[in-house]
Amino acid sequence: xxxxxxxxxxxxxxxxxxxxxxxxxxxxxxxxxxxxxxxxxxxxxxxxxxxxxxxxxxxxxxxxxxxxxxxxxxxxxxxxxxxxxxxxxxxxxxxxxxxxxxxxxxxxxxxxxxxxxxxxxxxxxxxxxxxxxxxxxxxxxxxxxxxxxxxxxxxxxxxxxxxxxxxxxxxxxxxxxxxxxxxxxxxxxxxxxxxxxxxxxxxxxxxxxxxxxxxxxxxxxxxxxxxxxxxxxxxxxxxxxxxxxxxxxxxxxxxxxxxxxxxxxxxxxxxxxxxxxxxxxxxxxxxxxxxxxxxxxxxxxxxxxxxxxxxxxxxxxxxxxxxxxxxxxxxxxxxxxxxxxxxxxxxxxxxxxxxxxxxxxxxxxxxxxxxxxxxx
Numbered sequence: 218x219x220x221x222x223x224x225x226x227x228x229x230x231x232x233x234x235x236x237x238x239x240x241x242x243x244x245x246x247x248x249x250x251x252x253x254x255x256x257x258x259x260x261x262x263x264x265x266x267x268x269x270x271x272x273x274x275x276x277x278x279x280x281x282x283x284x285x286x287x288x289x290x291x292x293x294x295x296x297x298x299x300x301x302x303x304x305x306x307x308x309x310x311x312x313x314x315x316x317x318x319x320x321x322x323x324x325x326x327x328x329x330x331x332x333x334x335x336x337x338x339x340x341x342x343x344x345x346x347x348x349x350x351x352x353x354x355x356x357x358x359x360x361x362x363x364x365x366x367x368x369x370x371x372x373x374x375x376x377x378x379x380x381x382x383x384x385x386x387x388x389x390x391x392x393x394x395x396x397x398x399x400x401x402x403x404x405x406x407x408x409x410x411x412x413x414x415x416x417x418x419x420x421x422x423x424x425x426x427x428x429x430x431x432x433x434x435x436x437x438x439x440x441x442x443x444x445x446x447x448x449x450x451x452x453x454x455x456x457x458x459x460x461x462x463x464x465x466x467x468x469x470x471x472x473x474x475x476x477x478x479x480x481x482x483x484x485x486x487x488x489x490x491x492x493x494x495x496x497x498x499x500x501x502x503x504x505x506x507x508x509x510x511x512x513x514x515x516x517x518x519x520x521x522x523x524x525x526x527x528x529x530x531x532x533x534x535x536x537x538x539x540x541x542x543x544x545x546x547x548x549x550x551x552x553x554x555x556x557x558x559x560x561x562x563x564x565x566x567x568x569x570x571x572x573x574x575x576x577x578x579x580x581x582x583x584x585x586x587x588x589x590x591x592x593x
Contacts, residue, residue: 240304
């Protein structure tokens with residue numbers, strides 16, 4: 218059985234039925250059993266759709282290998298409703314596989330926390346491997362295949378064989394997809410290329426700390442001696458492969474010369490992801506029972522003696538907290554840990570200022586599961 222997708226036109230222009238019309242015309246079927254693609258998992262429900270992940274990776278060569286979660290077969294659900302809610306743009310399928318090398322990337326969001334990419338979206342490699350999964354490396358007529366981009370949500374590939382739901386993947390930068398967004402800081406607005414909520418939160422906090430302020434949750438006083446006004450996001454690391462830093466222009470209080478401020482990518486993530494209230498971490502409101510992630514054992518924890526936001530220590534000003542488990546590949550032990558983050562007094566070296574986050578760790582409890590010894 219085939220769909221009526223070709224009735225919408227050649228794919229060169231927006232079909233008369235619109236994105237939702239394409240989705241409603243799609244044929245939803247159970248995932249096929251194929252030698253190249255391998256077996257598919259039992260159905261899951263996501264975004265109102267019934268989807269199947271495949272076991273392992275799709276083996277179509279190195280450049281055509283899709284992660285287990287990246288490509289899912291859609292066997293049921295309201296595809297039209299999904300596309301009506303999230304659908305953004307119809308992307309053209311090349312005439313042949315060789316055309317994917319010139320596929321114009323679709324950018325769904327910019328993420329400065331990525332290490333070697335500009336953001337998430339759809340590039341030629343992702344589109345080609347999804348098509349190969351759908352048609353099992355066979356020949357195709359592009360007029361019968363449509364990619365519907367859905368912003369930061371999984372995109373849809375529709376064809377005669379069925380429908381795939383595909384996660385956005387890291388993509389590189391091209392001039393056509395470069396863009397900036399304004400970000401409000403205590404000292405004004407700067408243009409940044411970030412869209413990751415964690416990064417945006419972190420950049421706002423950078424602006425607050427360096428202008429001489431600390432968050433409302435603070436119980437102490439900010440002791441940064443040289444407040445800094447951020448003016449421009451000079452070079453996010455996502456515009457330079459493998460860069461470790463976000464860079465800004467800034468102006469220290471009382472000086473007219475422009476300076477460069479740098480913050481490591483990892484420190485930026487910590488700033489955006491940390492909690493500003495010690496009561497937000499497990500045990501922060503008193504004794505609490507939590508479950509270790511690997512052994513599944515329960516343990517009581519209590520975080521009763523935190524360093525408070527705004528307090529100064531040798532590591533710097535306390536600015537936040539996080540909770541995690543330490544797990545070890547060579548041990549059965551699991552340790553519940555609260556990390557306290559400190560903002561170091563910015564170091565000024567000529568026209569360069571570097572922002573550094575230091576940490577201290579409080580280990581709340583260690584879990585060691587009991588193993589029964591069986592006699593032979």
